[in-house]
Amino acid sequence: MRRIFRLLVLLTTSLQACLSFLLRRFHGPLTTAARAEWLHHWCSVVLRRLGIGISSQGPFPIRGLLVSNHLSYLDILVFSAISPCVFVSKKEVRSWPLYGCLATTAGTVFVDRTRSTDTPRANQLMANALSQGNVVVLFPEGTSSDGTSILPFHAGLFESAVTLQEPVFTAYIRYQAEKGSVENDICYWGTMTFLPHLLRLMSVRGIRAEVRFSSEGRQFEDRKVAANTTRNLIGSLRFETKH
Secondary structure (H helix, E strand, O other): OHHHHHHHHHHHHHHHHHHHHHHHHHOOOOOHHHHHHHHHHHHHHHHHHHOOEEEEEOOOOOOEEEEEOOOOOHHHHHHHHHOOOEEEEEHHHHHOOOHHHHHHHOOOEEEOOOOHHHHHHHHHHHHHHHHOOOEEEEOOOOOOOOOOOOOOOOOHHHHHHHHHOOOEEEEEEEEEOOEOOHHHHHOOOOOOOHHHHHHHHOOOEOOEEEEEEOOOOEOOOOHHHHHHHHHHHHHHHHHHHHO
């Protein structure tokens, strides 16, 4: 019953969000910032209705590139609920039921990670968002994990921030739960598929996301240096968070 109720809450809230967007869109085109604000509002609403809590330490960036480890599609709702931002995501998310439609509507930058030729296009879209003063959230691991380690970072999508000399900030996210397995029911990784995992997620009690942000951003002259440095910094945040 809990799972069914929460699924209905998720579906109802998502439909409300879509209607809200259509009403705003009726008055004219929405900027990237307006789409991010729309997503921020509705992510806050749905997490509150689902009883998923958030605690954060450190300031959310005002602008620039925000780099984080990646555990689940839930990460996007958490970061967006904290503050308006634009996300970079793998192209497969676009085809996910409901979630993909919302991500597309919010102005997510989708990238085909199997094609290196798609990276310049994604970097240009990221540069457009960054130059407009938006915070762009990037998960450089390229995929989500079970949280036991931070996977190697892909450097390609750091190019936009390096070229524009935008500050790069770091964040570390983790989850806790009263009942259920964080690694298998909240983290989304390996060969897991979306709908079966979503059903398990909806049955987990007492989910709480914890996010720790770096106190300041850094500018980089080289994307590989940016990738290696930010991975080490996130590792430091992970250590501090665990203690």
